[in-house]
Amino acid sequence: MNALAPFVAHSDRTLLRKNGTVGILERLCAVIEPTDTQKDNAKDKYETVGSWLADAPQYLFSVARISPQGSFALGTATKPLNGLEYDVDLLCRFTAFAGGLGPADLKRLLGDRLREHGVYRFILQEMPRCWRLNFEGEFHMDITPSIPNAACGNGGELVPDRKLRAWKPTNPSGYLKLFEKRAALTPVMRLQKALAAMDSRGAVDPFPKHVGFKGILRRIVQLLKRHRDIYFETVDESLRPISVILTTLAARAYEFSVGKYVFDSEFDVMLAVVRAMPYYIEHHTQYGKPQWYIDNETTEGENFAEKWNLHPERAAAFFEWHRQILADVEHLATLEGSDQVTKSLAQAFGNQPVNQVVAAMAEEVNTARQHRMLSVAPQIGIVTGASAVPRATPVRSNTFYGRK
Amino acid sequence: MRCRQNRNLSAAQQYLALRSNPISTGHGLLSRGQLTWTWQATPSALSRVYTLHVEFKEGGTPKVFVDQPELLPVWWTAS
Numbered sequence: 144m145n146a147l148a149p150f151v152a153h154s155d156r157t158l159l160r161k162n163g164t165v166g167i168l169e170r171l172c173a174v175i176e177p178t179d180t181q182k183d184n185a186k187d188k189y190e191t192v193g194s195w196l197a198d199a200p201q202y203l204f205s206v207a208r209i210s211p212q213g214s215f216a217l218g219t220a221t222k223p224l225n226g227l228e229y230d231v232d233l234l235c236r237f238t239a240f241a242g243g244l245g246p247a248d249l250k251r252l253l254g255d256r257l258r259e260h261g262v263y264r265f266i267l268q269e270m271p272r273c274w275r276l277n278f279e280g281e282f283h284m285d286i287t288p289s290i291p292n293a294a295c296g297n298g299g300e301l302v303p304d305r306k307l308r309a310w311k312p313t314n315p316s317g318y319l320k321l322f323e324k325r326a327a328l329t330p331v332m333r334l335q336k337a338l339a340a341m342d343s344r345g346a347v348d349p350f351p352k353h354v355g356f357k358g359i360l361r362r363i364v365q366l367l368k369r370h371r372d373i374y375f376e377t378v379d380e381s382l383r384p385i386s387v388i389l390t391t392l393a394a395r396a397y398e399f400s401v402g403k404y405v406f407d408s409e410f411d412v413m414l415a416v417v418r419a420m421p422y423y424i425e426h427h428t429q430y431g432k433p434q435w436y437i438d439n440e441t442t443e444g445e446n447f448a449e450k451w452n453l454h455p456e457r458a459a460a461f462f463e464w465h466r467q468i469l470a471d472v473e474h475l476a477t478l479e480g481s482d483q484v485t486k487s488l489a490q491a492f493g494n495q496p497v498n499q500v501v502a503a504m505a506e507e508v509n510t511a512r513q514h515r516m517l518s519v520a521p522q523i524g525i526v527t528g529a530s531a532v533p534r535a536t537p538v539r540s541n542t543f544y545g546r547k
Numbered sequence: 548m549r550c551r552q553n554r555n556l557s558a559a560q561q562y563l564a565l566r567s568n569p570i571s572t573g574h575g576l577l578s579r580g581q582l583t584w585t586w587q588a589t590p591s592a593l594s595r596v597y598t599l600h601v602e603f604k605e606g607g608t609p610k611v612f613v614d615q616p617e618l619l620p621v622w623w624t625a626s
Contacts, residue, residue: 156589156596163592481593521569524591536570 161410164475164484167500172365174496175221177229185215185231185282192284196235199256208236212315214386217322218357219364224372229282234289234315236300242290246303246310249288271305292442299442317441325398326360332406360397363413364390369492370468382460387447388437392420410476417469424448512538558582558605580605
């Protein structure tokens, strides 16, 4: 008889491997997102800008509110590649009364107030629809003026269009609420983890604070963004799908998948989400031309894919990228050997963060070995720390005699 | 006080220890003061499955062999 009793049944091993991969991906996300210091720094600067605007003598500013939007607000920010600065997006919400000024005048008024500041005047840059404060070496803060959108029953806003001739509908706060509602959905599976909580206070909206495990949806969005950045580095960066497209498709796919399926692991959740993303892109043909729609569900008239209709090659690039990330994630589930997993992760998400994560994990094992906190448990393998894994066998200190 | 001596285990005792330890679940042969034991090990969730065997003769030191996978190709794919 030469058949060995299997150490772990195949399906259990696959599950263990998927959970091991999720463990690396979770650590990877922690590496590619802004550090707590960077987040605190951005929060301080954002609140200071908010106070400066609120202290303006003009009545319009005294009733205005400034609030974060975009990935910092959603908790899905990732470090840009090649040492580029973070982008922190803020909305300066004026009252409806300010709408009488028109988009160009309101934007000018906001710029004038920022220019009155002793420091901001030197780091202020005019952008087509907003004002940018360049905090060199840290991040840049884009501040867009907005007024309430009376036609939106969902608390939407109007922001200047690129030519500053008209107002465009948007709804960052509604979008954030919907995203948080979806992120709070917990998949039905064996392991369940707590989601980060949000607090709220004051008239200057609190800078979003995410603690502990961020939740699967936020992690998926971060991984999508990172994969996109790596992929388009070698393609054409102008074709890169914008973050709000990835976030919207992932959030909708997550809501659908969590409501429909039961999962064995968080890895399977990610795979289901990536697979389902394209189903939320609408496509019609108008006068023989393809028209793409990824609607902002929280307001009327905002199509995140509007640029795809001017540049159809961007839609094609999205689908090419989607095929690649789906193939990469599916491939990850089939790999055996931490060297193979590391190699694939590095190709998909970049060498530097993956090597950083793997090195940290190796160091943890070494430290645990030195402190005699290393064990081997049946079906699991190496266990570090004083964990209460039943039937774990302590690993003795390694003498490394073979090296002498 | 009497010091405990570090007494060497016999091949039979080693065999029983291997057979009863869940981290070395496998099969082996014991005969005339020597044993061979074959089992599978996975160092971590992401690791490959390694098939190992140990040969031990009383009075000697155990020799451990990695039967599968071949270590050189694994090393090459990692580099």
